[in-house]
Amino acid sequence: MPEKDREFVHLHVHTDHSLLDGCSRVDRLCQRASELGMKALSITDHGVLYGLTSFFKQAEKHG
Template structure:
């Protein structure tokens, strides 16, 4: 049984606010996830919640 794209959520995503291993800007991550059909995305930055503001 295949999962629909909205049945899967990436739960380990680092933004530019995770120093040394950040993936990208939050807006870019959201745009890419949306373009691929995802309706949610977890943000799990290291050591700070700067991206939540």
């Protein structure tokens, strides 16, 4: 992936914790972002913080 594309940060991502609005698992999101060399990722689930702990742990794991 070109360096300029790695600087892009997704700031509107719903996970499977956003009922009826997202289906991506936090672990897969973090893994894929790492594979693509992305430096950051944001999750914006609707009305819940259920994914916060798993997102933090997966972000640490995948750098």
